[in-house]
Amino acid sequence: MEQTVETARSEFIEKLGLIMQTEGLPRTAGRIMGLLVWEGTPVAFCDLATELQISRGSVSTATRLLEDKFMIKRVTKAGERQDYFQLAPKSYETMVSDLSRQFRRKSDDLRSTLDDVPECAADIRARVNGYADMLSSLSEKIGELAREMD
Amino acid sequence: MEQTVETARSEFIEKLGLIMQTEGLPRTAGRIMGLLVWEGTPVAFCDLATELQISRGSVSTATRLLEDKFMIKRVTKAGERQDYFQLAPKSYETMVSDLSRQFRRKSDDLRSTLDDVPECAADIRARVNGYADMLSSLSEKIGELAREMD
């Protein structure tokens, strides 16, 4: 019975690794997130390496990446030399508003290519804006969700 | 003056290539989309190859991929042996509802790992569901947008 929970745990971790890979993050970072979500409590640096069977170097780069994105938080324990990690507060909210920002940036980036396109090429402008509009609508909707989350 | 429009065109195409790459599609497919968005009218198979400076093989696989996703449409012209391509009707709407579906699938996939987790592990269940909820909320919001688009 305990066996199946263990299986579920590693399944969840692996799945989250794959999912976050599709979001453009390294799989390792996703697996770390998975472990931290499952555990809930702070997990030691070395435990991440041993449990996920990855090198300390990978743990270092991945945790730093996740820290920079405010998805996890590095904490310390009194009398403990090791670093511990746990989910950052509002981590999901952060992820969602980050996604919103990504779409916004893409939209703006595309629209900026129209700077040198004269007014007369209205049809081209309309089509490019159409794509950019889709992206900004996505950004808007997702931003809305982010605001609803706290 | 024409020069700058040409520059804007290739900039747009390259940018869309990069953007669609972040969405998990091959860059080539994104550049094809970019060309088709810019032009608006059907573009010949061979013109895709020469204008984007890619092999016919790449054109073949990328167009097939985009066709399968209902993002572009293959059309023919009377008396013309070449295939032509243009944006599919409702292509943006399709892309958005596809995105919604992706998040839905991820959410369901994650939640399914809880099947073997007993009720007593309520804290674990809550955390996993928290992540899945974020994904399904995204799916929901984006699906909403898709419905608003037609």
Next chain:
DNA sequence: TGTTTCGTTCAGTACGAAGTAAACATTCCA
């Protein structure tokens, strides 16, 4: 029927990203 024009498929290649291992820097403790 032979030839040309197309699009597809597939083997090979190139490239980039991610992970490893080891060297390194720093901190803590004896």
Next chain:
DNA sequence: TGGAATGTTTACTTCGTACTGAACGAAACA
């Protein structure tokens, strides 16, 4: 001060994916 523990950095390796180029098959034309 010496040494162990801890995290970071970097050179190298691995792996997957995307692209090329050529062979192939099918269809149109002559």
